Amino acid sequence: MTIALYYSPGACSFAPHVVLREIGLAFELREFSTADRSNYSPEYLAINPKGRIPALLIDGFVLTENPAILAYLGRKYEAAGLYPFDASEDEARCLELLAWSSNTVHVAYAQILRPEWFVPSEQEYPPVQASGRGNFQQGLPEIDAHLARSRFAVGNRFTVVDPFWLVFFRWGVRQGYQMKELYPSYSRYVDTVCERPAVGRALEAEGISIWP
Ligand SMILES: N[C@@H](CCC(=O)N[C@@H](CS)C(=O)NCC(=O)O)C(=O)O
Structure with a gap:
């Protein structure tokens, strides 16, 4: 299963980056820096047409918008305890x-x-x-x-x-x-x-x- 995070150093993508490491998943970091606008490159726009960072790819499924990505990771990998199911x-x-x-x-x-x-x-x-x-x-x-x-x-x-x-x-x-x-x-x-x-x-x- 391929898991990749499209990120820019120091951007809000740092949040799902930490979460992926907390869960302990093997994942690729794919850098598209907002500093040099590579988040507007055709390669990245093919992943996220909005050109915004972050995007998460899990086994062919692409998800954008930080709250959605964070809630999805927290819920999908429940055992990591990063999302409150119990209350x-x-x-x-x-x-x-x-x-x-x-x-x-x-x-x-x-x-x-x-x-x-x-x-x-x-x-x-x-x-x-x-x-x-x-x-x-x-x-x-x-x-x-x-x-x-x-x-x-x-x-x-x-x-x-x-x-x-x-x-x-x-x-x-x-x-x-x-x-x-x-x-x-x-x-x-x-x-x-x-x-x-x-x-x-x-x-x-x-x-x-x-x-x-
Ligand atoms: N609503 C989006 C906003 C994402 C966003 O604006 N990210 C910034 C980086 S923190 C970005 O992509 N900036 C592009 C740019 O500066 O050109 C989300 O929550 O994921």
């Missing part, structure tokens, strides 16, 4: 946080990095980016407050949501935010999550780090 409220929370992470926090960051997706003319980029920074900086304290009450995104267990939140933390560092001072609970949680061997291996494989 319906936990499962609902997991889906709620995947949706919010994708449609609110991730989109805020896209406003900063890719204003051209939101407005047609370059003159309009600065206000879109400013609004993105505002929106992103609303998401980060929400995560911090959540983690002041809860060990992981969903209660006491590491789930498919957590590697997604690790991505946002790293992006906050990249934006130059004083993450440790501003978001102490989020920072402590990231230290804990980074102790997981799967996270360390994924960082190494992508050639990235949380801190510069």
